[in-house]
Amino acid sequence: MLDERKTAILRAVVKEYIETAQPVGSSHVARSPEVRVSSATIRNEMAVLEQEGFLTQPHTSAGRIPTDKGYRYFVDHLTSRGHLDAARSQEVHEFFTSTHRAVEQMLSESSRLLLRLTDYAAIVVGPNAETTTVRSVQLVGLSSRMATIVMVLSNGSVVNETFDLPEDSSDARLAGATSHLNVHFHNRSLASAPPPGPSGDVTVDDLCTRAMSAMAERTGEGEAPLYVGGAARMAQAFDAVEVVRNVLATLEQQYVVVSLLKDVLGRGLTVAIGAEHGVEPLAACSVVVAPYIVDGETVGTVGVLGPTRMNYPHALAAVEMVSEQLGARLAEVES
Amino acid sequence: MLDERKTAILRAVVKEYIETAQPVGSSHVARSPEVRVSSATIRNEMAVLEQEGFLTQPHTSAGRIPTDKGYRYFVDHLTSRGHLDAARSQEVHEFFTSTHRAVEQMLSESSRLLLRLTDYAAIVVGPNAETTTVRSVQLVGLSSRMATIVMVLSNGSVVNETFDLPEDSSDARLAGATSHLNVHFHNRSLASAPPPGPSGDVTVDDLCTRAMSAMAERTGEGEAPLYVGGAARMAQAFDAVEVVRNVLATLEQQYVVVSLLKDVLGRGLTVAIGAEHGVEPLAACSVVVAPYIVDGETVGTVGVLGPTRMNYPHALAAVEMVSEQLGARLAEVES
DNA sequence: CGCTGGCAGTCGGTAGGATCGAGTGCCAAC
DNA sequence: GTTGGCACTCGATCCTACCGACTGCCAGCG
Numbered sequence: 268m269l270d271e272r273k274t275a276i277l278r279a280v281v282k283e284y285i286e287t288a289q290p291v292g293s294s295h296v297a298r299s300p301e302v303r304v305s306s307a308t309i310r311n312e313m314a315v316l317e318q319e320g321f322l323t324q325p326h327t328s329a330g331r332i333p334t335d336k337g338y339r340y341f342v343d344h345l346t347s348r349g350h351l352d353a354a355r356s357q358e359v360h361e362f363f364t365s366t367h368r369a370v371e372q373m374l375s376e377s378s379r380l381l382l383r384l385t386d387y388a389a390i391v392v393g394p395n396a397e398t399t400t401v402r403s404v405q406l407v408g409l410s411s412r413m414a415t416i417v418m419v420l421s422n423g424s425v426v427n428e429t430f431d432l433p434e435d436s437s438d439a440r441l442a443g444a445t446s447h448l449n450v451h452f453h454n455r456s457l458a459s460a461p462p463p464g465p466s467g468d469v470t471v472d473d474l475c476t477r478a479m480s481a482m483a484e485r486t487g488e489g490e491a492p493l494y495v496g497g498a499a500r501m502a503q504a505f506d507a508v509e510v511v512r513n514v515l516a517t518l519e520q521q522y523v524v525v526s527l528l529k530d531v532l533g534r535g536l537t538v539a540i541g542a543e544h545g546v547e548p549l550a551a552c553s554v555v556v557a558p559y560i561v562d563g564e565t566v567g568t569v570g571v572l573g574p575t576r577m578n579y580p581h582a583l584a585a586v587e588m589v590s591e592q593l594g595a596r597l598a599e600v601e602s
Numbered sequence: 603m604l605d606e607r608k609t610a611i612l613r614a615v616v617k618e619y620i621e622t623a624q625p626v627g628s629s630h631v632a633r634s635p636e637v638r639v640s641s642a643t644i645r646n647e648m649a650v651l652e653q654e655g656f657l658t659q660p661h662t663s664a665g666r667i668p669t670d671k672g673y674r675y676f677v678d679h680l681t682s683r684g685h686l687d688a689a690r691s692q693e694v695h696e697f698f699t700s701t702h703r704a705v706e707q708m709l710s711e712s713s714r715l716l717l718r719l720t721d722y723a724a725i726v727v728g729p730n731a732e733t734t735t736v737r738s739v740q741l742v743g744l745s746s747r748m749a750t751i752v753m754v755l756s757n758g759s760v761v762n763e764t765f766d767l768p769e770d771s772s773d774a775r776l777a778g779a780t781s782h783l784n785v786h787f788h789n790r791s792l793a794s795a796p797p798p799g800p801s802g803d804v805t806v807d808d809l810c811t812r813a814m815s816a817m818a819e820r821t822g823e824g825e826a827p828l829y830v831g832g833a834a835r836m837a838q839a840f841d842a843v844e845v846v847r848n849v850l851a852t853l854e855q856q857y858v859v860v861s862l863l864k865d866v867l868g869r870g871l872t873v874a875i876g877a878e879h880g881v882e883p884l885a886a887c888s889v890v891v892a893p894y895i896v897d898g899e900t901v902g903t904v905g906v907l908g909p910t911r912m913n914y915p916h917a918l919a920a921v922e923m924v925s926e927q928l929g930a931r932l933a934e935v936e937s
Numbered sequence: 938c939g940c941t942g943g944c945a946g947t948c949g950g951t952a953g954g955a956t957c958g959a960g961t962g963c964c965a966a967c
Numbered sequence: 968g969t970t971g972g973c974a975c976t977c978g979a980t981c982c983t984a985c986c987g988a989c990t991g992c993c994a995g996c997g
Contacts, residue, residue, distance in 0.1 A: 292960050305970050310961065328960050328976045368819065369750070369763045403742040407754040413935050415704070415758055419742040423750050427760040428704045429935065484703065499833065499850030508838070515834030600748050600764065627989055640941050645990065663947045663989045 269321075274344060275301050276312050277321055281333050281341045285576050290330030335541035335575065338553070342538050342579045349580025351588060355384050363592040370394075370423040370600070375494045377569065377593055382497035384585040387504075387573030388518060392525055393492035394422050394566040394597075397459065401452035406441045406478060408432070414441065416478040418457065422566065423600045424492075428481035433473050444474040458486055491567070493521045504574040505551065513548040518572070528568045531556050537583065541575045551575060555582040557590035561598045569593065604656075609679060610636045611647050612656055616668050616676045620911050625665030670876035670910065673888070677873050677914045684915025686923060690719050698927040705729075705758040705935070710829045712904065712928055717832035719920040722839075722908030723853060727860055728827035729757050729901040729932075732794065736787035741780045741813060743773060751813040753792065757901065758935045759827075763816035768808050779809040793821055826902070828856045839909040840886065848883040853907070863891055863903045872918065876910045886910060890917040892925035896933045904928060 269277065279299040283291040293313060297306040313331055316322045321337035324330075333341065351359070362380050366373055374391045381389035399420040408414045409429070414436075417427045443466070451463040463475050498518045502511045517523055527546050531539045531554055540553045549572070556570035569590045571582050604612065614634040618626040628648060632641040648666055651657045656672040659665075668676065686694070697715050701708055709726045716724035734755040743749045744764065749771075752762045778801065786798040798810050833853045837846045852858055862881050866874045866889055874889045884907070891905035904925045906917050 290960090294960080306960095307963095307970055307972090308968085310963095311969090314962080324961090326977065329978075330960065367764070367766075367816070371762075402744060403740065403752075405738065405740055405752075405754075407738040409737060409754075409756065409758050409935050410937050412937070413758070415754055415760065417738075417740075417752055417754060417760055419740075419744075419750055419752060419762075421744065423744050423748070423764050425750065425752055425760060425762040427706075427754075429702070429758050431702075481702070497854065499837075499847065499854060502834075502850070503843070503847050512834065512838050515837070519832070519834060600744050602745050602747070625989090629989085642941055642943090642992095643939085645992095646940090649991080659990090661948065664949075665989065 269316075269340065272302070272304070273312055273316060274340075276309055277316060277333070277337060278341060278344075278346075280313075280322060280331055281337060284332050285578055288576060290325055290332050292330035295330070333576075335543065338540045338575060338579070339543070342540070342583075345580060347580070349578075349582075349584035351384070351581070351584050355585070356588070359384070359588055359592060363596050366596070369425070370597070371425070371492070373593075373596070374492070374567075375496075377589060378494040378496035381569060381571060381585060381589050382500065384589070385571050385573070385578075385582050386497070386500055387571040387577060387582065388498045388501040389496045390524060390528065390568075390570045390572060391494040391593075392528055392568040393494070394420075394424060394561075395491040396420075396457045396486040398456070398561075398564050398566045399424070400454045400456050401460075402454075404445060404448040404452055406445045406448070406474065408436075408438060408441055414474075414478075416482060418452075418482070420457065421454075421601055422561070422597055426482070426485055428478075428485055430477045430481040433470060433477070435470050436474060440468065440470050440474060443468060443471045444478070447471060448475055448478070457482075491525055493525055495521075495524065501573055504577075510551050514552060517546065517548045527554065528556050528570055531570075532558060532568055537586075538579065553577055553579075555579065555586050557586045559590040559594035559597070561594050561601065566594075566597070604651075604675065607637070607639070608647055608651060609675075611644055612651060612668070612672060613676060613679075613681075615648075615657060615666055616672060619667050620913055623911060625660055625667050627665035630665070668911075670878065673875045673910060673914070674878070677875070677918075680915060682915070684913075684917075684919035686719065686916070686919050690920070691923070694719070694923050694927060698931050701931070704760070705932070706760070706827070708928075708931070709827070709902075710831075712924060713829040713831035716904060716906060716920060716924050717835065719924070720906050720908070720913075720917050721832070721835055722906040722912060722917065723833045723836040724831045725859060725863065725903075725905045725907060726829040726928075727863055727903040728829070729755075729759060729896075730826045731755075731792045731821040733791070733896075733899050733901045734759070735789045735791050736795075737789075739780060739783040739787055741776045741783070741809065743767070743771075743776055749776065749809075749813075751817060753787075753817070755792065756789075756936055757896070757932055761817070761820055763813075763820055765812045765816040768805060768812070770805050771809060775803065775805050775809060778803060778806045779813070782806060783810055783813070792817075826860055828860055830856075830859065836908055839912075845886050849887060852881065852883045862889065863905055866891055866905075867893060867903055872921075873914065888912055888914075890914065890921050892921045894925040894929035894932070896929050896936065901929075901932070 279296045280291050293306040293309040296309050322331040323334050374393050378389040378391040399422045401418055402421050403419040405417045406414055412432055413429055414432050415427055415429045419425050447466045465472055498515055505511050538555050542550050552572050553575045554570055554572050556568055558565040559567050614631045615626050628641040628644040631644050657666040658669050709728050713724040713726040734757045736753055737756050738754040740752045741749055747767055748764055749767050750762055750764045754760050782801045800807055833850055840846050866879055877885050887907050888910045889907050891903055893900040894902050
């Protein structure tokens with residue numbers, strides 16, 4: 268699509284702009300060792316790149332900055348895969364060999380790890396209900412009127428909800444419902460299993476129904492657990508206060524974030540640049556995502572969200588590494 | 603400490619400054635209906651207030667702004683307790699009558715509620731291990747090498763951790779350990795109960811030890827669950843980018859926040875203004891806290907964190923209302 | 938004696954204007 | 968096709984003057 272020299276120039280502009288956040292002029296590019304022509308030639312080429320939509324000028328007589336299309340071309344034509352430096356690579360390995368906590372904690376800490384690696388906002392979406400099976404169900408009475416249902420899933424995560432007890436429940440009936448549900452869900456997926464059939468005791472059935480409908484709130488569409496870290500740290504990459512506020516506010520709306528990641532991944536992308544992802548308040552942001560895979564199944568997503576002028580090679584490397592390690596770590600739990 | 607007129611003037615300055623965030627001059631104060639003297643008199647009084655440390659001038663020939671000491675006097679001498687307007691009051695009631703979810707969700711949503719009420723960062727610290735008793739313990743095998751321990755506490759919260767299984771464990775031994783732990787912890791506090799005694803089977807004992815030491819990470823000092831909402835929204839109240847970054851970064855360090863609240867509450871305060879709380883990066887912030895109480899026991903804390911020029915009466919009213927309702931709602935679970 | 942109106946003085950904020958310089962587009966020459 | 972040179976553009980920066988919101992002080996009034 269672009270000849271070699273234009274590609275080299277575009278690459279130089281993107282790299283420079285990512286570093287400095289300043290419009291880059293032809294003479295800067297000429298200084299780059301990859302490009303061995305004079306600044307005049309570069310000016311001509313840059314004019315063409317601008318006409319074709321890869322670059323833009325904030326104003327006449329300023330340098331050029333990449334457009335979304337420019338970034339897109341850049342990431343699609345990366346020469347070298349990014350590498351994490353030794354220290355960071357080390358940090359990831361240490362993290363995943365030393366962590367020994369509940370899945371929920373591990374995901375939450377993974378998001379902090381990714382934050383430290385990239386300095387952008389790190390997002391980890393937990394395993395969803397479709398891909399895990401139920402290992403154990405238990406109903407626990409809290410008082411005469413309330414109880415909790417606790418489910419342990421095959422990936423080690425635990426979901427719980429409280430619900431009101433019917434009048435005529437008793438400890439025995441709670442136990443009955445517990446074993447009824449255990450038999451019913453044994454090694455079945457929470458989301459795909461049919462509702463439990465009758466048990467012979469109407470109160471037990473009532474208990475099961477109440478417990479399951481409480482649970483349904485949790486396993487509904489898009490209700491995957493979400494861990495966001497470092498929104499604040501990334502925000503400093505923007506200078507317009509207005510933008511910062513929008514971005515932070517959007518990041519607090521969990522379902523927007525989850526569906527954003529799902530959507531990007533669903534379109535087979537690993538990088539969504541600026542307006543590509545379609546979430547308007549995040550138009551100044553790019554997203555780098557990777558699924559994490561356990562037993563050949565995609566069970567969740569990790570990603571980073573940063574300004575469009577983020578360091579894509581680095582972010583790609585970090586996200587990939589964390590997703591791989593996370594998948595491997597979670598696989599250990601199930602094997 | 604201050605005569606009535608000085609108090610009125612200080613009050614007027616604080617109120618005005620909270621609203622406008624601009625230094626307020628003597629003529630503005632003179633316009634306030636509570637003060638019925640000329641601006642010249644007010645100037646004299648303000649000079650005294652400044653000398654005594656209640657007000658300060660950003661520079662000569664500017665209006666005055668309150669110092670931390672000024673805010674402190676203001677909140678200590680509030681005439682009228684703040685009231686939430688009808689709409690917000692309504693919102694709180696609706697929230698607490700309609701929510702029917704697991705404790706963890708309720709706390710998380712409470713923090714969002716408080717955020718909506720005040721537009722400052724809302725903080726909810728969950729019940730800690732000392733004040734709850736164990737209702738149920740269960741060990742669930744995830745694979746041949748790993749298992750999860752799940753505890754349901756009397757307040758409806760659920761804590762879980764994973765741990766490695768010893769070589770010679772079996773489903774039967776997991777069940778044995780489960781019932782051993784259940785008997786041991788029955789209606790005892792997780793934190794204060796002694797470690798379980800021997801059961802007669804060394805593998806079962808091993809299981810119990812491993813499970814409990816995994817759990818210990820969770821119930822250790824200062825490990826109360828924390829829900830922070832709306833850090834971003836509050837940040838817009840500051841204009842110095844530097845400050846915003848510090849504040850947001852600090853808010854992401856959970857243990858700092860938890861101990862801050864504990865500390866403030868421990869000193870018997872409900873409001874900590876600016877430097878009073880001693881957390882240096884939050885020197886530009888004030889904190890309003892209230893414990894929530896279940897069965898006469900303080901089990902957790904709610905609070906808001908905002909700029910020192912926050913609307914104290916409003917924040918106090920909001921925090922108090924939410925803490926009361928939250929306590930009442932949690933009490934229902936246990937009764 | 939306390940309160941008030943008036944007045945001179947201070948100083949940050951803003952607007953206008955000159956200057957600077959990084960960068961462009963174009964062109965003639967190689 | 969590439970290059971050096973040149974005229975031009977335009978945001979950023981600095982300076983200056985000015986404005987206005989204050990204050991502190993003082994003399995006079997009730």
